[in-house]
Amino acid sequence: MTVKQLSATDLKARLENEENLFLLDVREPHEYAYAHIANSTLIPLNQIPARINELDAAQTLVVICHHGMRSQQAANYLAHAGFQDVSNLTGGIDAWSCLCDSSVRRY
Numbered sequence: 001m002t003v004k005q006l007s008a009t010d011l012k013a014r015l016e017n018e019e020n021l022f023l024l025d026v027r028e029p030h031e032y033a034y035a036h037i038a039n040s041t042l043i044p045l046n047q048i049p050a051r052i053n054e055l056d057a058a059q060t061l062v063v064i065c066h067h068g069m070r071s072q073q074a075a076n077y078l079a080h081a082g083f084q085d086v087s088n089l090t091g092g093i094d095a096w097s098c099l100c101d102s103s104v105r106r107y
Contacts, residue, residue: 002079003072003075003076003079003087004086004088005087005088005090006062006087006088006089006090007090007091007095007099008089008090008091008095008096008098008100009099011096011100012096012099012100012101019060020059020060021060021061021062022041022056022059022061022062023037023039023040023041023064024040024041024043024055024061024062024063024074025037025040025041025042025043025064025093026043026044026045026048026063026064026065026070026071026074027042027044027064027065027066027070027093028044029042029044034105034107035093035105035106035107036093036104037064037093037096037101037104040064045065045070045073045074048074048077048078052078055078057081057082057083058084059085060087061085061086061087062087062089063078063086063088063089064089064093064096065089065093066092066093066094067091067094067095068089068090068095069092071088071089072088075087094106
């Protein structure tokens, strides 16, 4: 299973089209508290294996972190675990803040 790469602007367009996407943020709680995309769900990267049953393998997942590296790891893990539609947010929350929503704080 190949993980798709999704740009921040493409994610914004898909959200504006009201696509049913599950936004999975894999950063640490303090990072999420500082800045996050509305309606995203926090499950830190190191908790994914233990909490994988909280995710729907049939749902379209977009995995988010700070710059796109931790989310790529999580997306690869989920794809290998049988999740069918997983995308990594290229550039992470930082790209989202720069390109789509400047109200999301950068760090």
